[in-house]
Amino acid sequence: MTVRVRFAPSPTGMFHVGGARSALQNWIYAKQQGGVFVLRIEDTDAARNKPEWTEGILSALDWIGISRGSYEGPYFQSANAGEHRAAAARLYESGRAYYCDCTREDVQARTGSQYQGYDGYHRDRGLGPGPGNALRFRTPDEGTTVVVDLIRGEPTFENKLIEDFVIARGDGSPVFLLANVVDDMTMGITHVIRAEEHLPNTPKQQLLWEALGVKPPIWAHVPVVVNEKRQKLSKRRDKVALEAYRDEGYLAGAMRNYLMLLGWAPSGDREIVPWSVIEDEFRLDEVNLSSAFFDEKKLRAFNGEYIRALPVAEFIDACQPWLTGTGTIAPPPWQPEEFDADAFAAVAPLAQTRIAVLSEIVPNVDFLFLASPLIDEAAWTKTMKDGSAELLDDAVAAFEALESWDTESLKSTLEAVGAERGLKLGKTQAPVRVAVTGRTVGLPLFESLEVLGRERTLTRIRAARLRLV
Structure with a gap:
């Protein structure tokens, strides 16, 4: 028997991270079993469906590594409406x-x-049958329905506690329960891997399979994904859209790795592992039963590790959408002609060690490409205290006298300026950093000044000095 699994999202909104996890689990299981991954778009909610949501599903799957052409489909549930009605009849x-x-x-x-x-x-x-008459399934009065589940064993449901549920509405249109079963039958689905929130509906669906004379699939209900309050992740309350994480600058590899850890772990005391290890080691019967906490802070840490592991050239390429404002990424604050690729390449290794998501590259390097820095007023107020004006005067004088404009010379020079005032380097460089970059934190100061150049550095320090008059 060829294993056939399916992922069946609805095109009614952004792509949920919980759905992405289910897609990956189905994808890996199919690969392990030499089976087929089927994509079915459940588009029967005509009032809420939009073509752009369907495209969003496809592009999100592309991004996490389930690329078009590598799976069967996409099929559309609406195209199977005749089979749904025939099954109801x-x-x-x-x-x-x-x-x-x-x-x-x-x-x-x-x-x-x-x-x-x-x-x-x-x-x-x-x-x-008649206008307004719904069609209800006749649930058996006695016995039990046993659900064979690769994760949860054999949950057993008493049939007498399952009401005669509706399978077709008063207008004759089949409800989701029936349409879902018929689609799975039509597509020859052998294993249904989905979130545990669907478990209460499973005995009803299994009864429909049996009533239609087809052997039910093997079920696997993975733990639901929850927030820090242990509430199910909600589109209305939580940050759940995969596209939002992608556009913020999370790497697909980091997201894949993290999503697969929601309810499962690879062998050994490790979490960040190559995708090949996950594909090899993942087992449905090793998935936990308890809810899986989606920890955005942990995901950020994961992503930072993945960013730091990139070769510098790949990091530079990965930053391009944020540096140029392409696709769904907002344009940066500088004009295209202001961007200096060589300057960015010079600071890229420094930035790579300091950001957790790629969108953070913009505030770290914008001072290099703008005519004047974007001043953080809170940083200015905090830093520019009594004595800052005189310190900036001394810094300008010392920098003007430098023969070599390089990192070590800049550092030793400013260190000497501070020493004359009884200041450590940290206190000395703070007003210079704000004058030149507009912020109190960012890339290493002296490496940044070397790339920015003598003329632009001195111009900015003088401008800050005039503001302190």
Whole structure:
């Protein structure tokens, strides 16, 4: 039997990081088993679906390494609507489903509770199809439904506790439960790997598989992804869009590595490992049962490690979208003609050790490409104290006299300026840094001054001195 797994997102918004994890788990499992990864776009929610969301899914998968052409599909659920309706008709004709015209208010009035499930009122009343009549599945009165799950063992559900659930609406359109089952049958899906939030629906889906005369797939419900408050990640509350992380400057390799650690870990005391190790070692039956905490701080740390591991030339290439404002990246504060590729290449190794996401490259190097620095007013107020004006005067005089404009000469010169005032180098260089770069933190100062050059450095220090008059 050829293993066939599927990833079935809905094109109703940005691509969720939890969905990205599920896609990767399915992808790896299919590769390990010599199977097939199927992409199905569940696009039946016409009111919320947008073509750009579908393209967003495809491009997000491309980014994390599941590239177009390497999987089967994409298929679109809407194209299978005829099969959905045919399956609903077969279930009705075989007696496994019946029509019901009860409203929610009707059920509440009979049961006396808004929390009570459907009471089976129309089970044997012989109501036929008609406008407003929903089709309900006839759940067995006795026995149990056993879900064979590669992660959770064999969860068992009593059939009498499963209400007769709706499989087609009053307008005849099948609901998600039925459409999902029919699509999986049509596509020959053998394993369904998805988040545990779908587990409560699984016995219903398994009953549908059996009623339609097809052996159910093997299930694997991975732990749900939660935030720091142990709440399920929500698009309304949490930062969950994969595209947002991509556009902020997270590397695909770091994101893949981190997502695969949500509920699973490679062998040994290690977390940052080559992708080939993850592909080789990942096992569904080793996935944890407890919820997986999506820790953005940890992800940032991961990403910083991946950035520092890049060859410098690759780091320079990776920064280009933020330096040029291409694609979905906002343009930098300088004009294209102001950018100096050689200057950036000179400071790139310094920047590479200091940023955690690629978007941070812009505030670290903008002083090199702007006519004047963008002054952080809070930094200015904090740094430019009594005596700063005189210190800047001395720095200008000392720098003007330098024969060699290099890092070591600049450092020793400013160190001497501070020593005459009884200041350590850290206190001495702070006003110079703000005058030249506009900030109190950033790249090493003296390497930066060497790249910026004598004329521009002195111009900026003089401008800051005039502001202190």
